[in-house]
Amino acid sequence: MSKVGYARVSSKSQNLARQIEKLKDYGADYIYTEKESGAEIDNRPKLQEMLDFIRVDDVVVISELDRLSRKADDITKIIDIIRQKGATLEVLSLPSTQGIENKNLKNLINSLILEIFKYQAEAERQVVKERQMQGIKAAQERGVYTGRKKMYRKDNxxxxxxxxxxxxxxxxxxxxxxxxxxxxxxxxxxxxxxxxx
The missing domain is CATH 1.10.10 (Arc Repressor Mutant, subunit A)
Structure with missing residues (x-):
């Protein structure tokens, strides 16, 4: 059995150190890290590597649920892959099931906790998007919003x-x-x- 950590931030300017420290404190044997947006799970090579690596009885460890994704459907997909491999998921920011020996009971409790928190993550994502749109609309009405400046011209x-x-x-x-x-x-x-x- 291995403890396999996964840490992610969305941009190159963000720091992974806090997550890595938490995973090490938990006793992770391996840690996969990447600086990629959580929007698309197919565009995250380290996540795919980690999912390919895990085996039966391994424990996948993450600091917070939204490190997997902020989309409830994507979180479900990833958790399903982890379970199909015979591994379990431990989210350090959620109530722990570490002391429970019965694997079926542990999985049931984990499922209930994760269902609640993944929809909370999705709801938070929607709130952020709504606030963003409200801010853009308000700026457009004031005539001060011009949109994001293009990084590349067509002839670049x-x-x-x-x-x-x-x-x-x-x-x-x-x-x-x-x-x-x-x-x-x-x-x-x-x-x-x-x-x-």
Missing amino acids: PQLLHAFSLIDQGESIRQASKKTGINHETLRRYNKNRKNQA
């Missing part, structure tokens, strides 16, 4: 090179690594390009 050589790689069959992630453009940014620009085509 770096962006054109990335598009060329994608057109040649490379994935957005591969093109991102080769050109140095953030993969989420490149995904957005590529989507806009297709919409305008």
Whole structure:
């Protein structure tokens, strides 16, 4: 049995140290870390590595539930994968089931706790989005909102090179690594390009 930690922050400027310290204090044998948005679980290579790595009776440890995702459906998918592997999930910010020996009872209690908290995480995400939209609307009404400044012009050589790689069959992630453009940014620009085509 291994204790497998997973830590995530959304941007390169954020720090993983606090999460890593908590995972080490718990006694994690392995820790997977990444600086990626929690919006899309398919775009998180370290999460995928961790899910591929875990085995029967392993314990996946995270500091808070939203480190997996802020979307309830994605949290459910990840938890299902962990369970299918025969592993369990320990969320350090939630009530612990560590002292419970009966595996079925432990899973039942974990399920109930996680259902409550994953929907709380989703609700918090919705509140943040609503406040954001209200702020944008208020700024538009005052005539001070111009939208986010575009990072790349349409004729930017770096962006054109990335598009060329994608057109040649490379994935957005591969093109991102080769050109140095953030993969989420490149995904957005590529989507806009297709919409305008």
